[in-house]
Amino acid sequence: MILTVTLNAALDVTYEVDGLVPNSSHRVTAVHQRAGGKGVNVARVLASLGADVRVTGLAGGRTGAEIAGDLSRAGIPARFGTIEGDSRRTVTVVSGDATVFNEPGPSVTEPEWRRFRALFVELCRDARVVVLSGSVPPGVGQDAYAQLIADARRHDVRVLLDADHEPLRLGLAARPDVAKPNAAELARVAGPGPVEEAARQLLAAGPAAVVVSRGADGLLGVTPGGSWTVRPPRRLSGNPTGAGDAVAAALARALLSPGPVDWPRALADAAAMSAAAVLSPVAGDIDLTAYREFLQEITCRSPRPPR
Template sequence: MILTVTMNPSIDISYPLAHFRLDTVNRVADVSKTAGGKGLNVTRVLAECGENVLATGLIGGTNGQFLLDHLPSGVQPFFYTIQGDTRNCIAILHEGQQTEILEAGPTVSAAEADGFLHHFRLLMKSAQVIALSGSLPAGLPVDYYARLISIAKEEKRRVVLDCSGKALEAVLQSDCKPTVIKPNREELSQLLNREVSADLEQLKSVLSDPLFAGIDWLIVSLGADGAFAKHGSTFYKVQIPTIEVVNPVGSGDSTVAGISSALQHAKEDESLLKQAMVLGMLNAQEKITGHVNLANYDTLYQQITVKEV
């Protein structure tokens, strides 16, 4: 069983407009609303791949109920209810551009933060792989992911972490490390306070930095250039085919779903990396965020190369 954790979920609202005009009325005929947040994108893709998924996180208010009502079929919800209302995130799609209006979300109380830690500990009995994704809501301490990872590690669970900024820094500076992190080059540059290029030798040096000691898998997204990965002391370059990109949003979350699924089934290194890349590409080929068409899976899988470097 895979447990997905979304600490700051949202109702994702999409407004497609032929033309977006400021300081006047814009009428939208085709509105879509989905249960969103990075962790729920991971959840959706895992469910579409046929995995057994538990979904948890913080929800509240009428938006929280909407989220529960719109979870993917087959997903088991074990969310923790808080007083604040789950946030809305609005995307205005216009003239080939995307303008986003993102609510900060509720402020979580200290009692609610402690309550979720207990709730999370109980869920360890049912899950073997934990996927932690996205931002932390206001009120949670910056080291909250580190606390969750500590609980998971006590139970000898494997953890895939996809976050950035101060929350990721706190994890890297803690004693309990996740099994996998999936930064991109920009996030690596922020962590190390220096520019990180796609040069393979530089990436080897970067991923060997003591900051990442204790993390089993480091998988760096390189966009259209595929990925660079370190597993233990072994480095890999992953080359992917050129595809027609329809909507890249959520591709990183789909990659996390692929990593989590591969860990759940104890796949070898090459298979893990290929599955992760395929699901990310399949998401990019779809209009809907956090959705994959598995009919194209095998074709793309065969076009990916993984080389030890």
């Protein structure tokens, strides 16, 4: 089972309007809402591929209940650590383009975090892979992912870390199996410079592998044994939100098989899934037909040896 963790789960609300005019009043013609947050999106992709996946994280209040209700309707098993605060919403106003408003997350208390860690350890007993994705809510230490990685490793569970800023930096030292920053996140932690050099710097900080998602430039995988570059099958236009979560989903599947990861295959799969996510208008969905087509088209070059 793959366990995805969303410490700052959200209810993603979409408002359709005829056009966005600042400083005026808008009639919303349609409202859509569903559970969101990066870990939830990863779980959605995995569930659509038939993987055995479970969602956890922190959620609370009426919005937390709506998040749980939506996952239940989608048939995705979820068990959140409960918090007193009301989970955040995001509101995306769509009128062709998308304008996004992200509420701040609720603050998490120290007892709530302690209870969540106990739940996480319990869930780790049934998990083979854990995916840690997204921001860390206020009140939780910046070393939250480092703590969870240590917990998971004690239970022989493999870990993929998709974080930013300090939670990423501190998480690296706890030695996840894969760290998956995008180019901006990589630069924030490793500093400016050529991508492959920065990725090697990250690798030196602890993880067994680093995969950098670079949008239209594809993926760069770096391991102690070599590095690989995979490019998208073609120039795609669509919604890049959620493409990184599709990469995380593909890599989590690759981590499921015991033994060493088949990196060329895993990276080709991740690139195909990412491209299929761009074609889908909603984060967490992928275009399965396109995914299968892309899998045929994408090949991963032979590794470059480590310098």
